[in-house]
Amino acid sequence: MRRFAMATVVFLAATGFTMADEATDKALKEIAGEYKIKSMEEDGKPAPKEALEAVESVEIKGDVLTIILKGGKKEPAKIKLDVSKKPAWIDVTPESADEKKKTMPGLYKFEKGELTIVMDESGKRPEEFKSTGKDRLMLVFTKKEK
Numbered sequence: 001m002r003r004f005a006m007a008t009v010v011f012l013a014a015t016g017f018t019m020a021d022e023a024t025d026k027a028l029k030e031i032a033g034e035y036k037i038k039s040m041e042e043d044g045k046p047a048p049k050e051a052l053e054a055v056e057s058v059e060i061k062g063d064v065l066t067i068i069l070k071g072g073k074k075e076p077a078k079i080k081l082d083v084s085k086k087p088a089w090i091d092v093t094p095e096s097a098d099e100k101k102k103t104m105p106g107l108y109k110f111e112k113g114e115l116t117i118v119m120d121e122s123g124k125r126p127e128e129f130k131s132t133g134k135d136r137l138m139l140v141f142t143k144k145e146k
Contacts, residue, residue, distance in 0.1 A: 023083045028081060030110060031108075031115055032060050032061060032062070033060060034057055035059070035115060037055045037058060039052075040138070042131060042136070042137050043132075044131050044136070054069055060079070060115075063078055063079055063080065075094065088107065090105075091103050104120060105123065105126075106118055114143070115142075118130065122134065
């Protein structure tokens with residue numbers, strides 16, 4: 001009887017992880033694609049026009065978000081989604097040598113071809129889609145038409 005109970009617990013745990021993985025995979029596929037930046041705010045204020053103009057596009061492929069700057073320089077970051085949270089969570093970890101291992105927790109939503117991400121560079125997860133507060137960054141991307 002004990003073995004059956006233990007096997008059931010293991011099975012249920014494995015099934016739960018599989019369902020979570022499937023939901024994450026589905027979300028990653030949904031947001032995959034090429035985007036242009038629509039707006040950017042930092043610490044509650046619109047980012048300078050030069051910052052917006054420096055970004056050529058943003059590409060999401062699998063669990064990598066790559067910012068492509070004018071001139072072709074690429075700044076990739078690993079992303080991790082948790083769609084079980086409401087609003088959904090995103091963790092962004094830049095892959096550049098100087099920022100590697102610095103994970104920025106955030107929130108994301110994808111509605112009508114528009115991806116909104118708000119994250120906190122200090123390591124504290126935002127609770128709402130606002131860039132107010134020190135070290136807060138909110139980005140809004142519009143999916144490019146194919």
